[in-house]
Structures are given as structure tokens and as C-alpha cells.
Amino acid sequence: MQYKEIKNIYRDLHQNVVKIFSKSDRNARVNLTPWNYKNGGGGESAEIMNGEVIEKGAVNFSGITGKILPGSALATKVKGSSFKATGISIVIHPNNPFVPCSHLNVRYFELSKKIWWFGGGFDLTPYFPFESDIKLWHMSAKQLCAKYDKNFYKKFKNNCDEYFYLKHRKEKRGVGGIFFDNMKLESKDFYVNFTKDVVKTYVDTYLEIVDKRKSKNFNQNHKDFQLYRRGRYVEFNLLYDRGTLFGLQSSGRVDSILMSMPPVVKWSTKKSALLIKYENALKKYL
Numbered sequence: 001m002q003y004k005e006i007k008n009i010y011r012d013l014h015q016n017v018v019k020i021f022s023k024s025d026r027n028a029r030v031n032l033t034p035w036n037y038k039n040g041g042g043g044e045s046a047e048i049m050n051g052e053v054i055e056k057g058a059v060n061f062s063g064i065t066g067k068i069l070p071g072s073a074l075a076t077k078v079k080g081s082s083f084k085a086t087g088i089s090i091v092i093h094p095n096n097p098f099v100p101c102s103h104l105n106v107r108y109f110e111l112s113k114k115i116w117w118f119g120g121g122f123d124l125t126p127y128f129p130f131e132s133d134i135k136l137w138h139m140s141a142k143q144l145c146a147k148y149d150k151n152f153y154k155k156f157k158n159n160c161d162e163y164f165y166l167k168h169r170k171e172k173r174g175v176g177g178i179f180f181d182n183m184k185l186e187s188k189d190f191y192v193n194f195t196k197d198v199v200k201t202y203v204d205t206y207l208e209i210v211d212k213r214k215s216k217n218f219n220q221n222h223k224d225f226q227l228y229r230r231g232r233y234v235e236f237n238l239l240y241d242r243g244t245l246f247g248l249q250s251s252g253r254v255d256s257i258l259m260s261m262p263p264v265v266k267w268s269t270k271k272s273a274l275l276i277k278y279e280n281a282l283k284k285y286l
Helices: 003-024 131-145 153-161 186-213 220-239 242-249 254-261 272-285
Strands: 028-038 041-049 054-066 085-093 101-110 116-125 176-183
Touching: 003 028, 003 041, 003 054, 003 085, 003 101, 003 186, 028 153, 028 242, 028 254, 041 085, 041 254, 054 254, 085 186, 101 186, 116 131, 131 153, 131 176, 131 186, 153 176, 220 254, 220 272, 242 254
Parallel strands: none
Antiparallel strands: 028 041, 041 054, 054 085, 085 101, 101 116, 116 176
16 A cells, blocks of 8 residues: 555545534634645645534645655654554534543654555543543454454553653543554555544544533533643643654644644643642542
């Protein structure tokens, strides 16, 4: 399978996911922005805004060629080489604090016919966690992985827990999911099918959780805690996230790279008793 074929598959996936999320929140405004990359290729960014369910979402596709592979792309032994890269990323910041934030990414890198790899995964970041939602999330991930390799889930779950960890806060960003990188032992067809199923599982499972929680009543205290915890999301993306770092280091479209950021965030050095209560309840699951 050639790079162009994989790029087209991911482009079609992107378009399909945009349609699904648009239908899930018909009040949301969807802005589609195609863009070109200076060294070749480009992509399309879909920003979903001001919906009843989705406060802000980003569904991005890219397929680019570059002259120098940034170190953030993981393949440290070959960094500095020319490259081709394609993938899609999704981040959903919900309006209701009882609906968790979610993230997905799948990607393919190619340096030559013999040097290539796939990566990706999905994770869930609740503010007010429900144990049944967390169990569903991980059960879906486990069933997905079992279709391809019995060892995938345990390995990828551990990868996710290690990757989405804020060292300066000494805490995980959320309740995890799966994370994989440098996947190249099987055929390209194998990983294309796997990453397609990763996207489908993420979308189906997340929307099932959204449907259960989107109508739950909330007040300003709940909203304030959501905005406070969103700060952790921002901190991780700016300090540690490989996708963000890769986009910036490769001189990508900045508006698309930072589209994953939530629309409103709060930081506070003074914590109320209620905020501490909410945070302690959340940290039982982190």
C-alpha cells in the first residue's frame, strides 16, 4: 500500500467523522478550512463551535511532505530525514461538565519504502467521572484490540497511562485508553485496518457516553470545575504532546495545531472546599 492510498483513506475517514459529529449536534457551527503546506501537501481543519453538546471540537486531517523530520516524530534514529506524514486528529470539548472531553489521533509516517510506521490512540478526560462510562471505554478498547492481537490492549493501555501523565503535576490527564507508536512489524494493510477500527470504536463509544450524559443538569459550580480542570489539558498539550510539538517543529498551520485547545479555561491558586471535594472525587480514577 502506497502513501497516497493511506492518505486518501485518512481523508475519507476525516470527512465521515465530521459528518457524524455535525449530525450529533445540529446546533453547532462547523467551519471547514482547507490549507496547503509549504513543502507539499496540506490538509483540512474542521472546527465545531457553540453547539448544545459540543462547546468546541476539532477534527483535523493532514497529508504533508517535509525536508527534515522533527525529533518529536519519535523515530530518533532517523530524525533529520525527509518524510511523508498523514493522519487525523479529533478533540471534543463538551459544554456539559458531566460529559467527558475526548481525544483521538491516528497517523502514518514514511521516510522510504523500507522505513515507515503507524501510531495513534484515544483517551478520555472526565471532570465528573462515572464508573460505568470508564468501564465501557476500556471494554470497547479491549474488544477492538483483541480482534488484532491479544497483547495489544494491555500494552497500549500502559502506554496511554505513561504518555498522558503530567510530570509537573504528578497526575494523569484522564482515565486513559490506548496509545501506540512505531508500529511496523505487520503489513501496512494490517495497520490501516486497525487504525480505521480505532477511529470507529472511538466515535461509537464516545457518542454512546455523550448520549447518556448530555442532558444531565449542571450548575455554575460544576462549570467552574470543568474550566479549572481544562487547564490540565492545556498544560499537557503545550508541554508534552508529540502531535502539537511535531506540528510546531515542522512549521505546520498554527491555527490547526492549536485548534485542540478548549475555548475557555481557568487557573486558580485558591481552591474552595467544593473544588477540593470535586478534585478528590476525580483523582480516585486518575
